[in-house]
Amino acid sequence: MTKQPILIVEDEIKIAQLLHDYLTKADYTVSCLEQGDKVIPYVKQTPPALILLDIMLPEMDGMTVCREIRKFSTVPIIMITAKVEEIDRLLGLELGADDYISKPFSPREVVARVKAVLRRIDQKPQEAGKLVVGTITLDENTYQVKIEDHILKLTPSEFVLLKVLLSHPNRVFSRQALLTQARDYDFEGYERTIDSHIKNLRKKLATRLPKQEIISTVYGIGYKLKYPW
Numbered sequence: 209m210t211k212q213p214i215l216i217v218e219d220e221i222k223i224a225q226l227l228h229d230y231l232t233k234a235d236y237t238v239s240c241l242e243q244g245d246k247v248i249p250y251v252k253q254t255p256p257a258l259i260l261l262d263i264m265l266p267e268m269d270g271m272t273v274c275r276e277i278r279k280f281s282t283v284p285i286i287m288i289t290a291k292v293e294e295i296d297r298l299l300g301l302e303l304g305a306d307d308y309i310s311k312p313f314s315p316r317e318v319v320a321r322v323k324a325v326l327r328r329i330d331q332k333p334q335e336a337g338k339l340v341v342g343t344i345t346l347d348e349n350t351y352q353v354k355i356e357d358h359i360l361k362l363t364p365s366e367f368v369l370l371k372v373l374l375s376h377p378n379r380v381f382s383r384q385a386l387l388t389q390a391r392d393y394d395f396e397g398y399e400r401t402i403d404s405h406i407k408n409l410r411k412k413l414a415t416r417l418p419k420q421e422i423i424s425t426v427y428g429i430g431y432k433l434k435y436p437w
Contacts, residue, residue, distance in 0.1 A: 212257035244268030278304035373433035
């Protein structure tokens with residue numbers, strides 16, 4: 209079985225080496241970078257399975273790196289930060305991070321988080337064009353969304369937004385991030401219309417999953433698809 213490649217972006221050599229050793233022992237192939245400006249070309253040339261990304265980096269900070277990566281890739285990103293303020297954590301998630309870890313941390317915890325994120329990604333079915341999260345199945349081949357055996361009638365915009373949210377359960381998306389991701393699928397709409405589409409999507413999901421908060425609002429930021437609900 210091929211080992212999954214992990215990229216560590218951390219300018220503190222001792223921390224990077226510690227993470228490298230633990231992840232290598234956990235049977236991953238590990239690479240390290242110290243500067244933020246080297247990450248984008250590296251990821252484009254050698255796509256990793258997951259990135260551990262420090263926020264405070266020389267040349268280009270981790271927030272900017274995360275934002276730039278999300279313009280062309282959905283690779284899982286776990287932010288590493290010494291900043292404990294909640295707004296920093298939420299901002300990292302808004303930019304498209306899948307998780308965050310605060311310094312100081314246990315390297316065993318980092319390995320556990322890496323495994324959890326990759327396991328969540330691996331749970332997605334291998335069949336091309338199909339996403340399954342809980343009882344929801346989205347199939348791009350038939351352009352259908354089913355909850356168990358019931359077909360939901362969605363507009364093209366609702367279908368695309370649900371696809372983006374299902375692709376990354378529990379990731380917080382800003383309205384702009386949703387719009388950017390959705391445009392890859394010929395989404396027709398503007399940032400101000402996202403709320404309306406989400407409202408209608410919630411109503412349709414509620415017809416089969418009543419009293420369940422499938423899509424939750426992260427106030428001041430945007431939305432996420434909660435799983436498990």
